[in-house]
Amino acid sequence: MNRTARFANVAYALAAAVLFGASTPMAKRLLPTVEPMLLAGLLYLGSGLGLAVGRLLSHRRVGSPGEARLRRTDVPCLAGAIVCGGVVGPVLLLLGLAHTTAATASLLLTLEGVFTALLAWFVFKEGFDRRIAVGMTFIAAGAVALSWLGRPDAGAPWGALAIAGACLAWAADNNLTRNVSAADPVQIAMLKGLCAGGFNTVLALAFGARLPSAGTLAVIGLIGLLGYGVSLVLFVLALRHLGTARTGAYFALAPFVGTLISVVFLREPMTAGFVVAGLLMAVGVWLHLTEHHEHEHGHEVPEHEHLHTHDEHHRHTHSADDPPGDPHSHPHRHGGMTHSHSYFPDLHHRHEHGDRDRERN
16 A cells, blocks of 8 residues: 555544544534434434435446445345444443533543444454553553543543443444445445434334424434544544545544544533543554555465555456456456565455564554
8 A cells, every 4th residue: 555545544534533523512402402312313314314315416427437336145234234323332322421411421432443443353363563552551541541531520430431332333344334335335324324213213203202393303314424424434434445444543633523522512521531641642543544464475365346446456357247447346366476565454455464573564
């Protein structure tokens, strides 16, 4: 991956973090007037409907590169991602927001990156090295500092526990989404928004929740489209090229954005705990941003479909039915090779690492 491509993919992850981070304090402002489960449903429904309209309009353009469509084999992972990230996660977050400040919730959301990395490394066997592990340790230490030094809530920490549960649900979502990230990211985010949003909205209305005014619905829809829909599209694009743990680490910027908005615009207090936690988390993110991972590795001979250009990993022949132009998407088969270069655990580098590989980084 060259420097330009790396910058673009990191930019996708950071932009996703900014959009999602900004949505947290905005959702907090809506909770006094909208029941948490209903708000979770409407946010995702707004993202799904908005992306559906955008996708319909984009398909009318001539010459735009086509992404790979979801396959039947992608359904189990996508369904699991929708349940974890679209149903369970948002409900737990908004229940937590109802019992804590937006600034505290924003920084606690950094746990999503930690949980994402742990699942990626030890359950889904994504490669990692010492620098990445140390960076995640700093991020976790920041969350601990927030809990001990900066938690302004009294009594049992049910709000914090609910937000931690949301982070775990989203971590499972991130790892499951990685398995379908070769497909169209807009289609993935749209289906998640429509399915999860529709389920939570119907369930909330069945339990007696009332829809807010038309003006409030429009605001919720816009927050959902940007903070959940567009953010998820950008996240999937980064996930495709950077891997789960690294993308989750870049996404850890989201709590800082949420905290800044909470303090500046919602006038919530900036305590010593926030400062210490912020510094520790910033060090962890910096360690990830400055990572260099390179060693000799071999490629298997996979057959898959995704949007690609003819770089060193895509030197294959085309049939008469394959689309012209570059980039394009079609089923293709890779030839085996062994080489050494700087890379991330993207679609073509999802191999396990030995101790020697970690030591070389």
